[in-house]
Structures are given as structure tokens and as C-alpha cells.
Amino acid sequence: MDGQVAHALPRIREKLIADHRRLDGLLERVLGAIAADERETIADAFTEFDCRLRTHLEAEECHLIPALLRSDPRAARAILAEHAHIRARLLELATAIDLHTIRLSAASAFASELRAHASHEDNFLYRWADEHLGEAEQRSLFADMVDGVISRVRSGAHNPTVTRLGQAGSRAQPRARQRGPA
Ligand SMILES: [Fe+2]
Ligand SMILES: [Fe+2]
Numbered sequence: 001m002d003g004q005v006a007h008a009l010p011r012i013r014e015k016l017i018a019d020h021r022r023l024d025g026l027l028e029r030v031l032g033a034i035a036a037d038e039r040e041t042i043a044d045a046f047t048e049f050d051c052r053l054r055t056h057l058e059a060e061e062c063h064l065i066p067a068l069l070r071s072d073p074r075a076a077r078a079i080l081a082e083h084a085h086i087r088a089r090l091l092e093l094a095t096a097i098d099l100h101t102i103r104l105s106a107a108s109a110f111a112s113e114l115r116a117h118a119s120h121e122d123n124f125l126y127r128w129a130d131e132h133l134g135e136a137e138q139r140s141l142f143a144d145m146v147d148g149v150i151s152r153v154r155s156g157a158h159n160p161t162v163t164r165l166g167q168a169g170s171r172a173q174p175r176a177r178q179r180g181p182a
Contacts (some may be wrong), residue, residue, distance in 0.1 A: 013126035055148035094160035
């Protein structure tokens with residue numbers, strides 16, 4: 001029974017690559033709205049993108065990075081540094097959107113950075129995770145990717161302005177979570 005359930009689970013790489021694609025689609029929507037100067041759509045699209053990207057980063061930091069830190073600390077720290085950079089860029093973009101000073105060139109540059117980060121994870125981190133993480137860790141990861149979005153929406157923390165005030169500087173390192181493997 002357990003074996004059948006485990007076999008039915010998607011691989012981590014498959015699931016997280018799909019999430020990268022979803023995030024890229026949301027970011028494309030933001031870029032399109034910026035190009036068309038549709039302020040309301042820019043704000044709405046960026047809020048959803050910000051919410052889902054932060055949830056994605058936290059799920060990786062909670063469920064993948066701690067194990068990678070034990071196995072390959074240098075690679076893990078490099079990914080954490082990129083996450084810190086991504087969060088800093090999200091704050092810059094959110095501020096520029098609030099102030100209506102957002103430029104397509106700045107958002108496009110961020111999109112390139114994010115795609116490079118995603119490509120590295122597709123080809124390294126997720127392959128490594130599929131080889132090293134067990135079924136329980138996999139289930140926790142997938143559950144947090146859904147629960148994180150739901151809890152952000154319910155708490156109002158999906159608002160990038162609230163996120164900025166409440167979380168600036170506090171997400172650069174993996175944080176202890178009440179559930180899920182260490
Ligand atoms: Fe990442
Ligand atoms: Fe990722």
C-alpha cells in the first residue's frame with residue numbers, strides 16, 4: 001500500500017520544475033502589464049507572483065536546503081545567497097510598483113536572474129533531492145507548497161507591502177519550522 005502511494009507521488013524535480021514554470025508565467029504577466037502600463041494589473045499580478053515565489057523559496061529552505069547543507073554546504077550556501085538576493089530584488093520591485101516608478105528594464109533583469117536561479121535548481125538541487133530525500137520529506141515539501149500559499153492569502157501576508165514591513169531582512173537564512181523535517 002505505502003509502496004503504491006509512494007510510486008504515485010510525482011518526483012520532486014517534476015513538481016518543482018512545474019512550479020518554476022508557473023512562477024515564470026506569473027512573472028510574464030507582470031512584465032506584460034508593465035509594458036502596457038496597466039497599474040492595477042501590475043499590482044495584482046505582482047502580489048500573486050510575490051506570494052507564490054516566497055512560498056516556493058520557503059519550501060526549499062525548509063525541506064531541501066537543510067539536508068543539502070549537511071551533504072554539500074558550499075552548494076547550499078550558494079543557493080541561500082541567491083534566495084537572499086531574490087528577496088532583496090522583490091522588495092525593490094514592490095517599492096517601485098507602489099511608487100509607480102517600476103521600469104520594464106528592471107523587471108526584465110530580475111526575470112533573467114530568476115530564470116538562471118531556476119535553471120540551476122532544475123539541473124542540480126532537484127536531481128539531488130530526488131536521490132536523497134525520502135517519501136515523508138517529499139510529502140511535507142508538497143504540502144507546504146500548498147499550505148504556504150493558503151496561509152499567506154488568509155493572513156493578508158500575500159500583500160507585498162505587508163510582506164515588506166513584516167519580513168524585510170528576516171528570511172535570508174532557513175528558519176526553524178514547527179513541522180517538517182529539520
Ligand atoms: Fe530557489
Ligand atoms: Fe526553486
